[in-house]
Amino acid sequence: xxxxxxxxxxxxxxxxxxxxxxxxxxxxxxxxxxxxxxxxxxxxxxxxxxxxxxxxxxxxxxxxxxxxxxxxxxxxxxxxxxxxxxxxxxxxxxxxxxxxxxxxxxxxxxxxxxxxxxxxxxxxxxxxxxxxxxxxxxxxxxxxxxxxxxxxxxxxxxxxxxxxxxxxxxxxxxxxxxxxxxxxxxxxxxxxxxxxxxxxxxxxxxxxxxxxxxxxxxxxxxxxxxxxxxxxxxxxxxxxxxxxxxxxxxxxxxxxxxxxxxxxxxxxxxxxxxxxxxxxxxxxxxxxxxxxxxxxxxxxxxxxxxxxxxxxxxxxxxxx
Amino acid sequence: xxxxxxxxxxxxxxxxxxxxxxxxxxxxxxxxxxxxxxxxxxxxxxxxxxxxxxxxxxxxxxxxxxxxxxxxxxxxxxxxxxxxxxxxxxxxxxxxxxxxxxxxxxxxxxxxxxxxxxxxx
Numbered sequence: 001x002x003x004x005x006x007x008x009x010x011x012x013x014x015x016x017x018x019x020x021x022x023x024x025x026x027x028x029x030x031x032x033x034x035x036x037x038x039x040x041x042x043x044x045x046x047x048x049x050x051x052x053x054x055x056x057x058x059x060x061x062x063x064x065x066x067x068x069x070x071x072x073x074x075x076x077x078x079x080x081x082x083x084x085x086x087x088x089x090x091x092x093x094x095x096x097x098x099x100x101x102x103x104x105x106x107x108x109x110x111x112x113x114x115x116x117x118x119x120x121x122x123x124x125x126x127x128x129x130x131x132x133x134x135x136x137x138x139x140x141x142x143x144x145x146x147x148x149x150x151x152x153x154x155x156x157x158x159x160x161x162x163x164x165x166x167x168x169x170x171x172x173x174x175x176x177x178x179x180x181x182x183x184x185x186x187x188x189x190x191x192x193x194x195x196x197x198x199x200x201x202x203x204x205x206x207x208x209x210x211x212x213x214x215x216x217x218x219x220x221x222x223x224x225x226x227x228x229x230x231x232x233x234x235x236x237x238x239x240x241x242x243x244x245x246x247x248x249x250x251x252x253x254x255x256x257x258x259x260x261x262x263x264x265x266x267x268x269x270x271x272x273x274x275x276x277x278x279x280x281x282x283x284x285x286x287x288x289x290x291x292x293x294x295x296x297x298x299x300x301x302x303x304x305x306x307x308x309x310x311x312x313x314x315x316x317x318x319x320x
Numbered sequence: 321x322x323x324x325x326x327x328x329x330x331x332x333x334x335x336x337x338x339x340x341x342x343x344x345x346x347x348x349x350x351x352x353x354x355x356x357x358x359x360x361x362x363x364x365x366x367x368x369x370x371x372x373x374x375x376x377x378x379x380x381x382x383x384x385x386x387x388x389x390x391x392x393x394x395x396x397x398x399x400x401x402x403x404x405x406x407x408x409x410x411x412x413x414x415x416x417x418x419x420x421x422x423x424x425x426x427x428x429x430x431x432x433x434x435x436x437x438x439x440x441x
Contacts, residue, residue, distance in 0.1 A: 297356055
């Protein structure tokens with residue numbers, strides 16, 4: 001079992017595990033994208049040990065010469081030491097200042113950081129379990145101008161992190177967080193571009209941040225936000241979203257459920273079908289999809305086939 | 321000069337991936353093979369593949385092709401007829417990008433050279 005040394009610490013790398021997976025499992029925040037050795041987001045330099053040949057494919061020869069490699073496809077064959085640059089920004093303490101249930105299974109945590117925390121609405125942070133060291137990523141629902149960071153924690157059956165946050169943390173407790181990271185956020189490339197936002201479950205967290213960030217930047221195009229859930233009890237923040245829709249004529253909010261009665265002002269059915277029939281032609285639109293990965297993957301395809309350009313579809317690539 | 325440079329390098333590949341992938345996903349004869357896949361990752365792979373067939377800088381290997389399609393061949397019956405559909409979509413993509421007929425045939429021949437690997441033969 002190869003040992004990976006980074007920033008003075010050693011991490012065991014399991015058989016068949018990539019360095020990226022190994023570091024992430026140990027709670028380090030490593031920037032990554034495609035996870036298939038193409039986008040080169042996770043490029044890192046080996047100070048000791050030889051990177052595998054396939055982890056250097058596609059790199060410039062000058063990079064290979066300096067032992068740069070892609071952590072996402074490197075299954076190390078020997079002990080390696082990594083250069084410190086470009087990796088974890090280090091964790092910091094954040095105090096729980098509010099704990100509130102938003103529905104039967106989603107908890108809103110508000111956290112205050114010990115230092116100033118620079119992020120863009122829609123990015124995520126890694127939260128570390130103080131005893132087990134377990135790490136989970138949660139999207140930020142807050143804006144940087146808000147007083148506290150806001151996370152929406154869905155209770156997962158037998159979830160070790162969500163269970164801990166729901167049942168064992170109290171206001172005043174300190175958590176260790178790491179970040180921010182993520183490429184799913186608003187950019188001012190076209191203020192008139194229509195925006196489609198589809199949130200599945202707690203995928204509403206980043207989109208609640210992104211929609212307000214877009215409005216704050218003076219976005220002028222139409223903004224359609226769909227919030228999908230299995231049934232009505234899974235929806236939350238309807239009042240907040242309706243308030244936004246009342247305040248801004250260009251904001252349209254549609255709560256959607258798969259089962260049971262349609263919510264007030266909303267729809268019942270499969271979210272992919274509902275989006276497709278509401279906006280059949282997405283040519284020229286910018287699309288944000290967040291939430292359950294299986295549904296998000298389907299939605300990305302649906303939106304792409306409805307005409308959205310691949311470069312205009314944003315989502316975050318994590319599973320938690 | 322490779323077709324890769326002729327077409328305008330990486331930007332043209334991005335355009336080609338967009339057109340190609342749209343055609344493939346819209347084809348009900350083959351789109352079940354893409355159900356549930358992450359489009360971003362899939363597009364990155366298609367970009368690497370198209371870069372290879374266009375003669376650009378690539379790191380594509382037959383092994384990647386074999387591994388990547390093995391479960392589709394074994395579990396979902398991926399065969400020549402599906403491969404032909406993909407080639408047809410590549411052909412139309414190139415035509416849409418204004419590539420000449422001779423050049424298209426040349427590219428299709430390169431793409432066809434991975435058939436045995438894709439079908440794990």
